[in-house]
Amino acid sequence: MNFLRLLCACLLLSSAGAAAQSIDDGSTFTDAESEIRAVISDYFWGRQAGDPEQLGRAFNLDNGQFAYVRRTDDGDSVVAMSLADFAARADGPLASPNDGRILSLDIVGDQMAFVKFELAGEPRTFIDYFVLYQVNGRWTIQSKTSAVFMHQDE
Numbered sequence: 001m002n003f004l005r006l007l008c009a010c011l012l013l014s015s016a017g018a019a020a021q022s023i024d025d026g027s028t029f030t031d032a033e034s035e036i037r038a039v040i041s042d043y044f045w046g047r048q049a050g051d052p053e054q055l056g057r058a059f060n061l062d063n064g065q066f067a068y069v070r071r072t073d074d075g076d077s078v079v080a081m082s083l084a085d086f087a088a089r090a091d092g093p094l095a096s097p098n099d100g101r102i103l104s105l106d107i108v109g110d111q112m113a114f115v116k117f118e119l120a121g122e123p124r125t126f127i128d129y130f131v132l133y134q135v136n137g138r139w140t141i142q143s144k145t146s147a148v149f150m151h152q153d154e
Contacts, residue, residue, distance in 0.1 A: 035139045036113050036132055044100040050092040059083035060140040068146040096122050110134060125149045
């Protein structure tokens, strides 16, 4: 009897999963993934070139936020600013080129996505976490948090 209950429960769960998957055939995720990658590309190339306009295309400039931890000899503090302020600070190309790559991308339905992004250069590497929202058919970065890792001389 327990085996029968377990079998029925497994069949219910597997059919529920299939029903949930059939709600979206994946094609919108493919489109969404392409659109999100284009936003991240605008961020990366805007950052490389120090181009506030290109960064602005990637960001929600109305109310997007940026934060990171500043570590000093006097202690740590969280620094936060608007993404509009972050974009406006771009003032020309970076001193040294960076490599950028998406480490993970998680799309939540048709309205939200999480991206973990690595921006590697000398003398440091940044790991960014982005939250993107799709509003009125357009994906933008709503929030950006960063951690910085200084390269150690070997």
